[in-house]
Amino acid sequence: MTSRQRSRSSQTTAVNPGVNGSASGGAKSTSPSTTAGPGGTGGAGGRKRVLVVGAGAAGMSCADGLARHPDKFDVTIIDAMGYCGGQAFSIPIDENRYGSKWMNQGVQGGSYIYQHTFHHFGKLGFEAKPVDLQVSFGKGDKFWTNLFPTQLVAKHSSDIKRFETAIRWMRRLQVLFALVPIKVSLKLWGLSEDLALFLGTGNATPDLPTAMMERLYTSPTYGMWYPVDPKSLSSNLPPMVVFPESTDFYTKWQKSLEERNVKVRLNTELTTVITRKPTVRVLLRPRRETEDKHNPNLADQDLPETEEEFDEIVFCVLADTAKRVLGKQARGTEKWVLGNTTWSDDVTVTHSDIDYIKKWYTIEFDKEQAVSKLGERDETARVQKGEKEFKPMYLIKETPKDPRKLEMCFDCSAFQYQLDKDKPLEDHVFQTIYLNKKHEDTWSKDEIKKDKIIREDWWHQLCHTWKHYAFVVPFVWALNRNSKNTTYAAAWTLVNAHEVAIISGQAAAYKLGADYPQELYHNDFARKSFKAYLFLMHGLTLSEQRTS
Template sequence: MPEGKRKNVVIIGAGAAGMSCAATLAKHPDKFKVTIVERMAVTGGQATSISLDKEKYGTDWMNDGVQGGSQIFKHTFNFFKKYGHEPQEVKLQVAFGKGPDGFWTNCFPSPLVDRFSKDIKKFGRVLSLIKWTMPVMGLIPIRIMLRMFFFNKEFGEKMVFPLIALFLGTGNQTANVSCAILERLFDDPNMKLWDYDSETLLPNLPTMVTFPNLHNFYEDFRKDLESKGVDIRLQTDVTEVVQRNSKGVILRTRPFDPDANNRMGQHTGFDTKTETFDELIMCVLADDALKILGKTATYKEKFVLGGASFYDDITITHSDTAYFQKHYETHFNDSLCASPKSKEQEQQIAFSKGEQRGPEDEPTGFRPMYYTKSYASDPKKIEMSFDCTNYQHQFRMDHDAETAPVKYENHVFQSIFLDKRNRDDLWTIDEIDKDKIIESKWWHQLGHRWQHYVRVVPGMFPFPSA
């Protein structure tokens, strides 16, 4: 390319990665002409929002793909603040399992945590061992590590697997996840969600963050990039990479209808365009990238991208309280609580009963936001859910939560059913009252198996040039 000429760069995918990539390149308009091609009708990828009936649910919107996260997402927060969208803090409450023998929480002492107190302490020592023996121990699947160190089988099934599956999005592949991701969850300063607690595994009421209206944020983000010269083309599908060499990249694109059930045959060949760019940046899922690259994929690209496995999950957003209470522990119950061993645990119980305020004047009471349910026939597999009314800040801020809280029967929940290919016979999805379903969405999720850390992670680092 002649020196001084702008590079014509195409980015495939307008999710968080594609948009932030474009934002970086747009800072250098003299060097780059940037085009984003996105299949869907909006930017943001899985960071989507839906509308709600405010009179019934207490707010007129909710984020339905990404709820929030930890305080480590500093780059994300910088983008939020740049466009005037502020994340809000919330104290994390979980409710894993059901009944005195299967339930545990980070809100008050439970018999299950007492029962596995030795395993919890040993777990901390093993985390340190994993850290100091990377990458060898880091590549071992969690299920094998638990057996190697003689952890109680139920400790893994009732505490470790649900915790990792829910917070790291590893779903029903959690048992096959590399120990590296386990160690980073608790110890890596750039990735951890909370500190390991030697008494309860998960600390009492750690600070989490809920995101602002993601649809509005990405709309502001899109408009700003377009004002800087970025060409963002929505509802456009890249069907094939025809050529990639020193002369440039040739793509075939066509219009795409995200609401159509069947992609094949919905457009004629006359809709397809052939376009040429200087550089290609792919910000899509690994399996989609392989399909798009087709015959132009290199051996290394096939090896690396082919090491990522994806699973189809469905999220049901609903208001079926009867279903939720059948499968989860949604309210404080004395039978779920162990005898306190300290003044601190006495205060935790009082807070959960609603008898005193929490840290930083947190609204009182046991109000879990994260839930998991393990299948009796296969405890390594789970269903997971959110009480979005307890989690997302706008349900509390868009009305007077103190004097007129949203009635529990009007809470908005999400129930997530994992890995359709192998586990839909165990799902309880048909028990949800269809009249109380607000939205149903399918997601294509990365499984984070140990193979991911053998093939994908090393392959993403550039090799030294010869």
């Protein structure tokens, strides 16, 4: 979903399935560092030289925080791609057909609670637009939606009632249930783990910690499906936001950083960390920019590497990318924590094949499946609303070969505000997401007509299993509390969301000595979110004296 963004490595993107990043190698130049001054506080003007690796949300946020103190930091941010934004970028489309000349790819939007993201949007004159999310799951007698009740909901009324009771107890006993996989918790209540698939968060959903499912239904702030409906499971329309044009935003953010003397070096890949103490010495390789700026992996190894020196390094890249470039320089803790992250390679096909969509998804009101009563509760008003307003944005199907595996899809024309949702369905843009190349035999990707495909993108995606919250998240602080001039910031440190990436970058800057923005400090929700992340991932507390 929008809140479940795909982790595209902003350092070395998995453009090809099964590839985790560019390999090291090639010629090496031993020319002196191109950065000014010696290490420590001996940089130009006594400033600390900081290398930020990755120009996605985390890297840009970190560089932005450091750039507010030009007297303290000499900042360089690099990325192997030819653009800033990482997984958040826009693509050109046919304006006459679709109603807009652009659409967002990868990161389309998120939750209304993304206060740090909105802060950076606002600084550059951008704004996210609100939308109430409509979901469509399955087809025929397997069809369910949050807009109106269906035969499937009526059929499973007893399970839904039991689920509502289970959720209440999971909330009361959250300490016990926190890391228990959802599939185990549901079995304890005599419920099928297939019920977890209704959450629509992907194939790994049954292995997610129960705490995540519980919060979806019980938290007024974070709960996408709050409050749980004892008759219909999920009957609200989650308030979401749709992001402005990503490429435009990140390009202006890049220019803003450059105006504040941040060195933004795109088409530059970190291949090796030589040493990190007493200073950080690395090998960097230039990349040849491709037409769409999405430079392929395992390319340009004929270009020479250059050794450069910095005082601090901030890894704003995927965990396995950081582990790879550290190589033998990785400490035991780093090898363990970074190595415990789990990934899958997914592909998004952007297309306009309405025949494919109609075959596999329910995208129009299905009168035969709608029910006007759930027990004694009259649902006529919801059914009438569905008949008039059903335009689902997020579509989910179970794969025929293995119903426990999901395929997900966005009707981008219904979701992204700049597109025309009133166009005929054949003029809508869809993004169908095929999960985990290991399960490629369950995909129906080849059924999409080739002449309807606009673009394909592969993503190297974090799997949010219970193991991630048992063996990775609790120990990120150990990575950041070190004496090797190294800091980690990225969404993988907690949960894959644009807001988490932004907060992580801000926290990395704070750790290195930057202030927290006063505007955000006086935003209660933003401050509390940042304080929690800062303490959990860095073991630090936020001080009002360090705001500006």
